[in-house]
Amino acid sequence: MIERTHKNYYPLMLDLAGQPCVIIGGGLVAERKAEALIDAGAAVTVISRAWTPRLEQWSRDGLVSLVRQSYEPGMTQLENALLVFAATDQAPVNSAVRLEAQGMGKLVSVADDPLHSGFIVPAVVRRGKLVIAVSTGGASPLVAKRVREELERTFGAEYEEYLDLLQELRVQIQSSVREAAYRQQMFKAMLEWQLLDWIRSGRLDSFIKGQMIERIKVDPTVSGIERLGVWLREMADENGET
Numbered sequence: 001m002i003e004r005t006h007k008n009y010y011p012l013m014l015d016l017a018g019q020p021c022v023i024i025g026g027g028l029v030a031e032r033k034a035e036a037l038i039d040a041g042a043a044v045t046v047i048s049r050a051w052t053p054r055l056e057q058w059s060r061d062g063l064v065s066l067v068r069q070s071y072e073p074g075m076t077q078l079e080n081a082l083l084v085f086a087a088t089d090q091a092p093v094n095s096a097v098r099l100e101a102q103g104m105g106k107l108v109s110v111a112d113d114p115l116h117s118g119f120i121v122p123a124v125v126r127r128g129k130l131v132i133a134v135s136t137g138g139a140s141p142l143v144a145k146r147v148r149e150e151l152e153r154t155f156g157a158e159y160e161e162y163l164d165l166l167q168e169l170r171v172q173i174q175s176s177v178r179e180a181a182y183r184q185q186m187f188k189a190m191l192e193w194q195l196l197d198w199i200r201s202g203r204l205d206s207f208i209k210g211q212m213i214e215r216i217k218v219d220p221t222v223s224g225i226e227r228l229g230v231w232l233r234e235m236a237d238e239n240g241e242t
């Protein structure tokens with residue numbers, strides 16, 4: 001029987017830009033892990049005798065380095081890696097990779113052995129700066145995928161623009177309002193605006209955005225935010241919206 005114990009995983013957001021990550025194995029699981037690492041800007045090396053066509057293509061495009069050989073102990077790529085993924089279809093090979101890498105103090109994910117892995121990979125929804133990671137702690141990756149698909153329907157493309165704008169306004173407020181507690185009241189008041197509806201219907205144009213930035217610059221107060229909300233509603237009414 002496969003051994004399973006409950007682990008209280010600690011979720012975090014890693015900045016992997018330029019960081020060396022090594023995947024052992026060149027099959028579909030390796031391909032899926034490589035794709036997410038490439039998206040995160042990692043320096044990805046894949047070690048395997050055989051490849052999926054997409055891994056070959058990414059190698060031609062310079063997105064991954066392929067090392068065309070089987071895993072063997074003492075490889076410098078492993079020594080230099082920040083994260084290691086053991087993703088071959090050979091359990092003894094995965095286990096040997098894990099023992100060597102863990103012996104060097106590395107975090108290792110083993111495709112067929114979550115119990116001994118240092119981390120596992122969640123299903124992910126990305127909407128610009130919004131990232132939603134879903135994990136079942138390895139209980140059912142298919143459920144993680146299903147929940148991810150449900151969340152994709154709830155959190156649409158509009159969140160990208162929404163967060164870009166909120167970030168711009170927040171940074172402006174951070175630089176002009178000294179008191180943290182007061183800033184937080186302002187951020188809360190900003191969430192009352194129906195901005196997501198505006199973005200969904202394509203009405204948040206550069207004029208409105210410019211006005212928002214300008215008005216907050218002139219009046220960086222909670223009541224200024226509330227007045228801006230009233231102005232936004234008036235603009236919506238003028239456009240025949242309620």
Ligand SMILES: C[C@@]1(CC(=O)O)C2=NC(=C\c3[nH]c(c(CCC(=O)O)c3CC(=O)O)Cc3[nH]c(c(CC(=O)O)c3CCC(=O)O)/C=C3\N/C(=C\2)[C@@H](CCC(=O)O)[C@]3(C)CC(=O)O)/[C@H]1CCC(=O)O
Nearest residue numbers: 111112114120121122123135136137138139140141142145
């Ligand atoms: C989320 C996702 C991320 C990614 O990989 O990018 C991911 N697996 C995904 C898909 C998927 N994986 C599998 C199936 C076939 C159906 C099934 O078996 O259920 C499907 C569905 C499909 O392919 O459609 C088979 C499978 N998975 C693991 C084992 C080994 C084992 O359980 O021992 C076996 C072989 C079992 C066997 O051979 O019997 C193990 C893991 N898979 C994880 C992540 C980690 C736990 C995540 C969590 O639950 O929190 C963990 C523990 C380790 C890890 O890999 O990090 C990605 C969905 C991405 C998306 O679409 O959004």
Ligand SMILES: NC(=O)c1ccc[n+]([C@@H]2O[C@H](COP(=O)([O-])OP(=O)(O)OC[C@H]3O[C@@H](n4cnc5c(N)ncnc54)[C@H](O)[C@@H]3O)[C@@H](O)[C@H]2O)c1
Nearest residue numbers: 025026027028029030047048050070071088089093111112
């Ligand atoms: N974690 C997950 O999400 C997940 C999902 C499905 C399956 N799995 C597990 O992961 C394993 C791999 O799945 P897959 O679909 O990618 O298999 P696959 O058969 O498509 O690929 C296996 C790859 O490992 C390579 N390989 C074999 N021996 C090697 C060695 N000594 N050194 C380097 N590379 C070697 C092969 O050349 C091949 O490229 C499965 O056996 C299963 O146990 C995990």
